[in-house]
Amino acid sequence: MIFRDLHKNIVWENEKESIYKKNESDVEQALKNNKRDLEDFKALISPAAAPYLETMANLSNKLTMKRFGKTVQMYIPIYLSNECSNHCVYCGFNHANKIDRITLNDEQILAEMEVVKSYGFQHVLLVTGEHKTKAGVEYLKHAIQLLKPHFSLISLEVQPLETEEYKILAEEGLNTVYVYQETYNKLNYNNYHPKGKKADFNYRLETPDRLGNAGVHKIGLGVLLGLEDWRTDTFFTALHLKYLEKNYWKTKYSISFPRLRPHEGGFVPNHNLTERELVQLICAYRIFDEEVELSISVRESPKFRDNCIKFGITSMSAGSKTEPGGYTANNKALKQFMEDDQRTPSEIMQMIKQQGYEVVWKDWDKFLQ
Numbered sequence: 425m426i427f428r429d430l431h432k433n434i435v436w437e438n439e440k441e442s443i444y445k446k447n448e449s450d451v452e453q454a455l456k457n458n459k460r461d462l463e464d465f466k467a468l469i470s471p472a473a474a475p476y477l478e479t480m481a482n483l484s485n486k487l488t489m490k491r492f493g494k495t496v497q498m499y500i501p502i503y504l505s506n507e508c509s510n511h512c513v514y515c516g517f518n519h520a521n522k523i524d525r526i527t528l529n530d531e532q533i534l535a536e537m538e539v540v541k542s543y544g545f546q547h548v549l550l551v552t553g554e555h556k557t558k559a560g561v562e563y564l565k566h567a568i569q570l571l572k573p574h575f576s577l578i579s580l581e582v583q584p585l586e587t588e589e590y591k592i593l594a595e596e597g598l599n600t601v602y603v604y605q606e607t608y609n610k611l612n613y614n615n616y617h618p619k620g621k622k623a624d625f626n627y628r629l630e631t632p633d634r635l636g637n638a639g640v641h642k643i644g645l646g647v648l649l650g651l652e653d654w655r656t657d658t659f660f661t662a663l664h665l666k667y668l669e670k671n672y673w674k675t676k677y678s679i680s681f682p683r684l685r686p687h688e689g690g691f692v693p694n695h696n697l698t699e700r701e702l703v704q705l706i707c708a709y710r711i712f713d714e715e716v717e718l719s720i721s722v723r724e725s726p727k728f729r730d731n732c733i734k735f736g737i738t739s740m741s742a743g744s745k746t747e748p749g750g751y752t753a754n755n756k757a758l759k760q761f762m763e764d765d766q767r768t769p770s771e772i773m774q775m776i777k778q779q780g781y782e783v784v785w786k787d788w789d790k791f792l793q
């Protein structure tokens with residue numbers, strides 16, 4: 425059985441109803457339990473948990489301290505290509521958008537590397553649009569080979585690949601793959617992903633299974649918050665996480681919180697979640713799963729990012745540019761989304777230290793595997 429088989433037997437509307445029916449005593453029980461299950465997670469993300477936010481935040485902080493200490497891991501993306509054959513309605517790289525398309529060559533990649541290294545980063549996230557020929561597996565393999573001598577940890581956020589392809593990249597030094605389902609609502613999925621390979625809901629859904637089988641060290645999950653009811657979508661993410669932890673127990677996991685913002689690309693999100701709800705969600709994940717990495721990007725505001733460290737976030741990007749060549753040539757027209765937190769890595773580092781936390785640039789070496 426793979427996750428697709430589990431997913432097809434679980435009805436979106438039933439789960440949604442069950443979340444919205446949770447009451448105060450379900451929330452209190454979830455907070456009291458020593459071991460928590462998916463019903464507890466539902467209670468913690470439900471509207472009934474909103475008045476318990478302070479209690480949740482304190483518990484989340486305590487659990488994070490116990491497992492991670494006062495540390496925040498730092499990473500930075502390098503956008504290698506904005507070529508994309510998909511038509512995601514919420515994204516600036518959408519194939520139909522008439523923007524300049526760029527795929528960085530060796531010289532340009534190394535120039536980006538020099539800037540990023542000068543900031544102190546050891547963890548780099550390589551990002552591309554989804555284009556099989558312009559940024560396919562050979563291109564990615566070459567980019568990893570080029571960058572491996574310069575970083576201790578290389579992650580990817582690119583098109584879903586086959587198991588054998590992931591194995592090849594893992595051999596080259598790939599550590600982590602982030603692959604977001606965007607939404608687990610199969611019925612509505614194609615409203616947002618009408619054309620291109622990404623329109624195949626099941627192929628994307630099966631990707632973490634392929635990553636688990638390929639033995640990739642860490643898998644990052646998430647949904648695009650705002651596309652569909654965020655509570656139901658994050659319940660499915662938690663279900664996916666538990667399934668993966670059980671079936672690929674040697675693998676590490678990470679959850680990200682990409683939140684759609686009304687001003688991005690003209691797309692208006694159907695299901696906004698407020699900053700207060702995002703805090704509730706972060707705390708709910710930590711209380712539900714003490715081991716999972718929780719990661720926040722520069723999509724969020726400086727004030728929010730400053731505060732969310734103490735709620736359970738353990739990984740953070742800083743100084744990110746979301747266009748290919750962004751660190752060496754500032755071309756805003758090529759951006760995937762506007763970064764809300766535009767502070768420099770050094771400013772972020774100061775902010776983290778001022779809160780009494782340690783900045784972790786490197787927590788991984790291949791020989792540890």
Ligand code: SF4
Pocket residue numbers: 508509510511512515516517518519552553554622
């Ligand atoms: S979200 Fe990804 S796959 Fe979709 S258009 Fe943007 S870059 Fe392409």
